[in-house]
Amino acid sequence: MIDLKQIRENPEQVQAQLNLRGDGYDLQPILALDKQQRELEVGRSQLQARSNEIGKLVGQKMKAGAKPDDPEILALKDEGNRIKTQLADLEPQEREIKAKIETILLTLPNPPSPTTPVGKTEDENVEVRRWGEEYLPTNPNILPHYEIGEKLGILNFERSVKIAQSRFVTLIGAGAALERALIQFMLDLHTQAGFLEMLPPILINSASLTASGQLPKFADESFKCDRDDLWLTPTAEVPITSYYRDEILSAEQLPIYHCAYTPCFRREAGSYGRDTRGLIRLHQFNKVELFKFVHPDTSFDELESLTQQAERVLQALKLPYRVMALCTGDLGFASVKTYDLEVWLPSQGKYREISSCSNCTDFQARRANLRFKEPGKKGTQYLHTLNGSGLAIGRTMAAILENYQQPDGTVQVPEVLQPYLGRPVL
């Protein structure tokens, strides 16, 4: 959520930043409502002050022995009643305007950082660096991961339709073991780097989804449990953010680093034609997530190191990738700056997103009412949150099945995974 004060004080600047994301963001309505609200508030609080005064006066006089039907008391009661009528008129007006402001605020995205490249679509994302070109496979006849996977009998899409729907997969034998090995390997790597592991609930309530930005605008993207105020989590980012929701942390606790494995569930509404085959776009997938709660002064440095931490997974697996700085038009709702890691997928002849690392500054913290206090300093501040995949497991498996494919139709197991899997070849 954008700070309303920020909008009030620098409307042109905020508007210009939002325009970099695309058209359709107009601050005029919210500015007008804010002005109205503040005018109403002045009048209302003056009336309330008088009402409080009357309450106290009556109390004092009664205690001093005045009778309930004393003319003075009756006059005060009468004035109190008149104020009550006026307030009954003003209060709903103000409440309604406040609710409108809140509704609009919740649908405005985080204004991009000046360091985010300007652009309209993903075509204008900027490549920052590339790694591992020496590991690009030389085998000319690489099968798509879903074909080699089905050949090896380690995954099955067709039967998964019977269990659920399209866009679901069942992993079998070495496939299931590889998924598990990847999760274990990634968590080990991150916990060794100081990220404290969590295993949060994956059914989450609306307040949690609102805090991290999925609600109210992106309700269509998540699965909802009809009878309860519970949703299937689209990413561990959501439960981790809300783990500390409505808390005031102390500055010494920062930074807090967490990692978490969770299944993730996404409806993928509006992407019907895309990636219909394989492990790339499923309704349910596994992911190891990285998350940081940090002091505002450090969040951009923390984004660099967070991205590097995600890169370490690809480096350890010797999978070629590139780092892309997302442009303003492609940026996620809550983020001011995002690096995507894209892994090489030989069957498609291109790099595909496997991790997204974002600095959400105070945007989620404000929605989550998540603050910290610096000793000696007055008041509280919103902290900054960052999240990144470290990594999406299914897409990692796809990359391994393709990049490690051998001419004889087997797939080598990356060296670092062999101890986890107990075999060198699939």
Place this chain on the structure above:
RNA sequence: GGAGAGGUGGCAGAGUGGUCGAAUGCGCUCGACUUGAAAUCGAGUGUACCGCGAGGUACCGAGGGUUCGAAUCCCUCCCUCUCCGCCA
């Protein structure tokens, strides 16, 4: 699913209509004492919004009602805990 208890400040815990934003204890901050620390003593210590400021307003789970006045009374909802049943 059945029965009961309860939601108050960083925490514990009083408060059942009036000067209560809220006793007391713990914690924390500053000061005194001490070579230093502990102990002790003294002072302070919620958040948000409006206002240049003085100051004002709101908040005792949420919403509504009664009243001149509600943490306190009434209604609705939410959540937590305990016991029983069922269950991985």
